[in-house]
Amino acid sequence: xxxxxxxxxxxxxxxxxxxxxxxxxxxxxxxxxxxxxxxxxxxxxxxxxxxxxxxxxxxxxxxxxxxxxxxxxxxxxxxxxxxxxxxxxxxxxxxxxxxxxxxxxxxxxxxxxxxxxxxxxxxxxxxxxxxxxxxxxxxxxxxxxxxxxxxxx
Numbered sequence: 347x348x349x350x351x352x353x354x355x356x357x358x359x360x361x362x363x364x365x366x367x368x369x370x371x372x373x374x375x376x377x378x379x380x381x382x383x384x385x386x387x388x389x390x391x392x393x394x395x396x397x398x399x400x401x402x403x404x405x406x407x408x409x410x411x412x413x414x415x416x417x418x419x420x421x422x423x424x425x426x427x428x429x430x431x432x433x434x435x436x437x438x439x440x441x442x443x444x445x446x447x448x449x450x451x452x453x454x455x456x457x458x459x460x461x462x463x464x465x466x467x468x469x470x471x472x473x474x475x476x477x478x479x480x481x482x483x484x485x486x487x488x489x490x491x492x493x494x495x496x497x498x499x
Contacts, residue, residue, distance in 0.1 A: 350394055350496065351498050353392060353489070354393050354488070355388070355390050355487065355490060356486075357488075358376045358484075359484040361374050362481065362484065364404065364481040365479055374405065380399075390490065397424065399423075400420065400423065402485070403417075403418045404417050417476060419476060419483060420452075420453050421487070423487065426467070429444055429460040429467050429469075440462070442461055443461065443462060445459050446459070446460070446469075453475075453476065454473065454474070455472040455473060455474040468486055468487070469487050470485075471484070
């Protein structure tokens, strides 16, 4: 726990235009990995290094065969952490703190904003899936500072 900077809540909200892997549809689910650990639900990640990306892989659940991979994406939390380090307080809800643009080095499908929301900073993202013909996933991240953590400040 001495190296713990804080916790990051990750919400996988939905898939958009996900590739079809079965006859007419797919049964997609997301697996999230960070430093070798795996999850597949709304989760809270322990952050010890803000430079380690969060990896997401989308699969199609199959009953009678191995699940099909339907793409992958990566979240770079460094722009979000930069907002946290600003030490902002008492902003009006909905205030945009920073905007992150899509580029060749990230998986953003569209501009992503870090927004002040009732005393916390949230970042909503639409991530374009890689290694697949189409698909995006919508996620949201939120920082949590539990007692006894180093923090990012």
